[in-house]
Amino acid sequence: MKCVRIHRHGGLESLLLEEIDPPRIAPDEVLINVKATSINHLDLWVRQGIPGVKFPLPIIPGVDAAGVVAEKGEAVRHVAVGDRIVVAQGISCGHCRHCLNGNDNLCREYKLIGEHCDGADAEYLAVPSRNVIRLSEKISFETAAASTLVFLTAWQMIVEKAVVKPGDDVLVVGGSSGVGTAGIQIAKLFGARVIATTSTDQKAARLKELGADETINYRRQSVLEEVRRLTAKRGVDVVFDHVGKAVWDENIRSLAKGGALVTCGATSGYQAVTDLRYVFYKQIRILGSTMGRKGDLLTILDCLERGTLKPVIDHVLPLSDVREAHRIVEAGEHVGKVVLIL
Ligand SMILES: [Zn+2]
Structure with missing residues (x-):
């Protein structure tokens, strides 16, 4: 099968187009013929490497996947060969306290395709059957692949962590990124007034x-x-952030009394300084968030089907243009998502 692999961390040249054998599936796994994937900031970390973090190299990147069931293990009942599906990218043990409470993303064994094991930048991908969700005919593969990570991430931040209510003022920092565009839409869905930051007037117009x-x-x-x-x-009332260090102090100071800062990333650096006087005097909450519960993905898919949420797709490129896709996201030239199709 055709795939993108990273053998050593580095620049765009680390993304190699290769031909390898497709993965074999276990009895409770599904082999997916990937039709679309998309680039997330996480792909850049996987490519570049993170000091102190060990990735299993060589690795196929790609955290979002939509496609068709090519083969299923004998224990798999809920999908059939040929079904259109989307992948819930978080794999967890399924039997710990957090998994049983539905908080699978708190599982100690939680891992993501494309980060801890091979991902979706490939013709075929094998995942456990509980990570495979049937996809409505009304949702295109491109839409599904542009949605899962960013909407799930933003959903947990806004709905579960910050608990945004009608009338809240929500500051979405870096509003033109994939997760930013998702955050704007979900905050609006829950009745907030949204203030979004971005780098150009052209991007600002798109965010409006x-x-x-x-x-x-x-x-x-x-x-x-x-x-x-x-x-x-x-x-x-709420600051929604994934930028980190460069904006941290501003974030803290932008909050109203009793407000909440929710963060899912630190693209500008992670060692930020917090003036604790603001934290206790204003009684603010600082909330960390990573991914979201698998069950919430079903709600998000319903919203996509009804058109209440819609990913912003800036570019659709063939898998062979993966280097260009990474370049666009790294340069921040895009609004929303860069999708790769196979
Ligand atoms: Zn678990």
Whole structure:
């Protein structure tokens, strides 16, 4: 099968197009003929490497997958060969306390395809049957592959962690990224007023089309001053962040009393400094979040089918253009998602 593999961490040249044998499946696994995948910031970490983190090399990257069932193990009942499916990318043990409570993403054995084992940048992908979800005819493979990671991540941040309510002011930092565009839509769905930060006026216009009520161009405006102006000095109820270090202090100071900062990443660096005076005086909550519960993916798929959520797809490229896809995401030239099709 055709696939993309990383043998050693580095720049775009580390992404190699190779021909290897397709994976074999166990009795409770499904072999998927991948039709679409998409690039996430995680793919850049997997390619570049993270100090202190060991990835199983060589690895096939790709965390989102939609496709067709090519083969199923004898114990698999809920899908048939030929079914259109989407993959829930988080694999957990299935029998620990967290798994049994439905919080599979808190499982100690939790791992992601494309990070801890081979992923979706390949013609075929093998996953446990409980990670395979039937896909409605109304949802394209591209839409599904552009949605799973970012909407699941943003859903947990907004719905489960920050518990956004109608009337809340939510600051979405880095609104034009995949997870940012998902965050804007979910915060709107739950009745918030959304203020989104981004780097250009062109991107800001697209975020407004997506539902952002206000935008801040962080290259030429002070985010803190704009937040104060837009909230009559009160601050926002929720800051939704995945940027980290570069914006951390601003995030903390942008919060209203009793507000919550929810973070799922640190693309600009992870060793941020927190002025604790703001934390206790304003009684703010700092909430960490990674991925989301598998069950919430079913709700997200319902929203995609009904059109209440819709991924922003900026580019659709063939798998062979994986280097260009990584380049676009790394340069931040996109709004939303870059999808690869097979
Ligand atoms: Zn578990």
